[in-house]
Amino acid sequence: MPVMMAVAFLAGLTGCSRPEPEQAKTVLVVAARPAEDPAGVAIGVVRSASLHAVAAQNGGRVEKLLVDVGAHVRAGQVLAMFDSRAENLKLASATADAARLSAVAEERRHNFKRMDALMRASAISQSAFDAAKADARSTEKAAASARDLAALAKRDLDLTAVRSPIDGVVAARPVRLSDTVAPGTVMFEVDGQGPREVVTSAPAAAVALLQPGMSLRLRMNGSEGRGVVTEIGERVSANSSRDIRVRIASGDFAPGSVVEIVLAPDRTKAAGALVPASAVIAPAGTAKAVFIVTADGRLKRVPVSLKAIGSAGALVDGAVRPGDRVVAAGASFLTDGMAVKPVLTAR
Structure with a gap:
């Protein structure tokens, strides 16, 4: 009897238990x-079609940065200066050499004129006349070479000043004060405030439907505009895409903005x-x-x-x-x- 009661009690407990709730x-x-x-949309960055990269021709250590991004500049305006002490010394030395050799050449020219007059009067030998003539010519060549070296030193000094090639706005300045830059390094990008464009790549199948002059829809953060296809690349890349260039015709898209280009507006x-x-x-x-x-x-x-x-x-x-x-x-x-x-x- 006690065993049967225990079994009945356990059975009752089992019947009263509930399944655990499902964990979400x-x-x-x-x-x-x-x-x-999705193949009808390409992503690109707006840039100025008249963007000029200003590079260092000779390089050096940046001593002065005179403008920052967003500054309006004029053609010929100095944007930065390199340390020019070495160039100043070279110019001073070359200028002094050119002046000295020019004076020597002038003196030898006068001497040759005098020897020429004596030769006409048969007062000197032919060898003395030839020596005076050769001396005058060699010193004149040396003076001309020295003047060329001075001009090169002057040019190198002028190149320590980095100037804007156009009127515009500074769009980028990737260098910092005291940086040492190599020749050819881009130091500034100047936006000529001309037409804006987007250069990007898109699936070749979608680009095949485009042609120069076609108007496309542009989108950025809810705002829209229009663009015109100006160039289509012929080469198909390894990922089956082709380059396209779109000039912005309308819309408030500043250089540097990321925009969507709807490649086939009638098929989206x-x-x-x-x-x-x-x-x-x-x-x-x-x-x-x-x-x-x-x-x-x-x-x-x-x-x-x-x-x-x-x-x-x-x-x-x-x-x-x-x-x-x-x-x-x-x-x-x-x-x-x-x-x-x-x-x-x-x-």
Whole structure:
């Protein structure tokens, strides 16, 4: 009897126990966006079509920086100065040598004129006359060479001042005070305030639909403008892209701005939705799919077909609508119907 009572008591406890609640798994989700062909969008940086790179011709140690980014400058204005002590010494020495040799050459010219007059009067020998003539010529050549060296020293001194080639605005200044720069190093970029352009690359299939003169839509942080295709590269790169150059016709896009170029404005709208490429899963032997989070916090596996993929994401067709919460990553480790805690993340 006691044993039967104990068994009945344990059975009663077992019947009263409840299953543990299902633990919701945290997943990162994004909102599916309206469909837009990702191959129809390229990203580029706005630059001035009249941007001039100002490089150091001789190089040296930067002693003075006279302008900063954003400064308005005039053609010929000094932007920076190198340490010029060595160049000043060379110029002083070369100038002194040129002056000394010029004086010697002048003296030898006068001597040759005198010897020439004596020779006409048969007062000196031919050898004395020839020696005076050779002496005058050699000293004149030496004086001319010294003057050339002085001119070169003057040029080197002038090059210790870095000047703007155009009127414009300083767009970049990659050097710092006391830097030692090599000849040819770009020290400033001066924007001539002319037309702006975007030079970028895009999938070759999309670029094949373009032609010079075509008007394209530009976008940046909600603002829009227009651009005109001015140049299309012929070479296809290893990643199947081609270069394009677009001149900005309208829109407030300052040099340095990052803009989207809609390459085929009449073909951007499509059926389906745009989701992160990492959201699309395709386990072996199964169709492609994405997981969406339902209103009750559970996962729903939705079969999709992949129409295109690019930098903007994956364009999918199926029962996915703009605004649906799509699992952004790690979907391969999830199961249909699982309870989840969605965390919205940036695209």
